[in-house]
Amino acid sequence: MKIYLIGFMGAGKSTVGKLLSKSLNGTFIDLDQLIEQENGKKISDIFKEDGETVFRKIEAECLKKTDAQIIATGGGILYFDETAEWLRGNGVIIYLHAPFEELYSRIKGDRSRPVAAKPYKDLKSLFAKRDGVYKRTAHHQVSVSNRLPEETVKDIISRLG
Ligand SMILES: Nc1ncnc2c1ncn2[C@@H]1O[C@H](COP(=O)(O)OP(=O)(O)OP(=O)(O)O)[C@@H](O)[C@H]1O
Numbered sequence: 001m002k003i004y005l006i007g008f009m010g011a012g013k014s015t016v017g018k019l020l021s022k023s024l025n026g027t028f029i030d031l032d033q034l035i036e037q038e039n040g041k042k043i044s045d046i047f048k049e050d051g052e053t054v055f056r057k058i059e060a061e062c063l064k065k066t067d068a069q070i071i072a073t074g075g076g077i078l079y080f081d082e083t084a085e086w087l088r089g090n091g092v093i094i095y096l097h098a099p100f101e102e103l104y105s106r107i108k109g110d111r112s113r114p115v116a117a118k119p120y121k122d123l124k125s126l127f128a129k130r131d132g133v134y135k136r137t138a139h140h141q142v143s144v145s146n147r148l149p150e151e152t153v154k155d156i157i158s159r160l161g
């Protein structure tokens, strides 16, 4: 069974995914890292040099070819409508959720995330839009608010049964 972690930037998909893979003794891939390795450049440079649309196509292709058991996706993984259906047909989808302000405090000023460079109000409305899509797509919503990543991992494992 594959486990896909989805959620907004700063939710902790990469952090929790790595820990979860250790607890479950499963293979792990961070999709953002895979994209950077396969393309030989940083995500911020792909955005700058090729544009967001090219990045989104690369991201969707990388998602479909990874064979890891636990996958930390990027915050914009549901950019194409068809990706939600593909994900649900290929594994268990866990939405890591926290209120926007908490996530914003984790990502503000981070230059490695090109989307996080948007102004506060644009990020807030992006969160509002994506939150509904994450919720509709996920099999489980797990809180990452005021919680250590280790607690989130325990919660995920208990939901998986
Ligand atoms: N539970 C937590 N409590 C506090 N800070 C956290 C928690 N989980 C992650 N962080 C911090 O928030 C930041 C973002 O975490 P991480 O990179 O794992 O998020 P992400 O969901 O993978 O983001 P992205 O979508 O940009 O890849 C990091 O600085 C990390 O240390």
Ligand SMILES: O=C(O)C1=C[C@@H](O)[C@@H](O)[C@H](O)C1
Pocket: 008, 009, 032, 043, 073, 074, 075, 076, 077, 112, 113, 114, 115
């Ligand atoms: O939320 C987003 O749109 C993104 C999140 C990151 O994980 C990266 O995939 C990239 O910076 C875009």
Ligand SMILES: [Mg+2]
Pocket: 013, 014, 015, 030, 032, 072, 073, 074
């Ligand atoms: Mg990440």
